Amino acid sequence: MSLTTSAKYVRFVLSSSRYAIIADFITVFGVMMGVLLSNIPLVASLVLLSLCVVQLIGSEILIKPLYGDVVFGTEQELHTENKKYKVKKIFFSARSIALIIVCDGDKLILWRDSITERDYRRLICFLRGSYD
Numbered sequence: 426m427s428l429t430t431s432a433k434y435v436r437f438v439l440s441s442s443r444y445a446i447i448a449d450f451i452t453v454f455g456v457m458m459g460v461l462l463s464n465i466p467l468v469a470s471l472v473l474l475s476l477c478v479v480q481l482i483g484s485e486i487l488i489k490p491l492y493g494d495v496v497f498g499t500e501q502e503l504h505t506e507n508k509k510y511k512v513k514k515i516f517f518s519a520r521s522i523a524l525i526i527v528c529d530g531d532k533l534i535l536w537r538d539s540i541t542e543r544d545y546r547r548l549i550c551f552l553r554g555s556y557d
Contacts, residue, residue, distance in 0.1 A: 434498040435551045437544055442536035444522060445490045453478065488525065488534045495535075497548070499555045503528065515552055524552070 460474045496504040503510040503526065510528035519525065524535040537545055 434496055435548060436494070436496045437540050437548065438494055439492045439535070439539040441492055442490060442539040444536045444538055445534075488532045490539070491526075491533050491535045492539060497551065497555070501555070503533075517549070517553070520549060524549075 456477045457474060460470050460477060463470065465473065491505065493506045497512075498504070501512045503512050510526075510531065510533070512526060512528055514527040516525040516527070520537075522537055524537075526533040526535065535548075540548070
């Protein structure tokens with residue numbers, strides 16, 4: 426067995442992701458264009474647009490990205506700098522862009538460009554061995 430698959434945990438420091446910034450921009454821009462191009466009167470459109478932006482920023486509509494110090498354990502645990510999660514499922518289907526992690530009450534996303542390519546491959550090997 427290799428060292429990667431027999432490890433008890435893996436620790437990474439994740440940086441901010443360009444993919445996350447682009448995804449947030451596209452979501453906000455799409456909502457904004459949908460409201461502005463609709464047949465709703467302008468004053469009502471501006472009120473609806475401000476409510477949509479507040480809802481997007483303050484709610485769980487967008488999946489929270491992982492960043493900072495992150496530790497994945499073999500007991501299906503995920504530790505971030507300020508919270509501990511129990512991982513229920515990891516979706517590998519979009520692994521060329523990101524990993525979607527479903528925890529108890531949250532959904533998290535680990536963007537591929539937030540860590541080095543070598544560390545991302547190591548993480549995929551660890552998660553496939555520990556979470557399948």
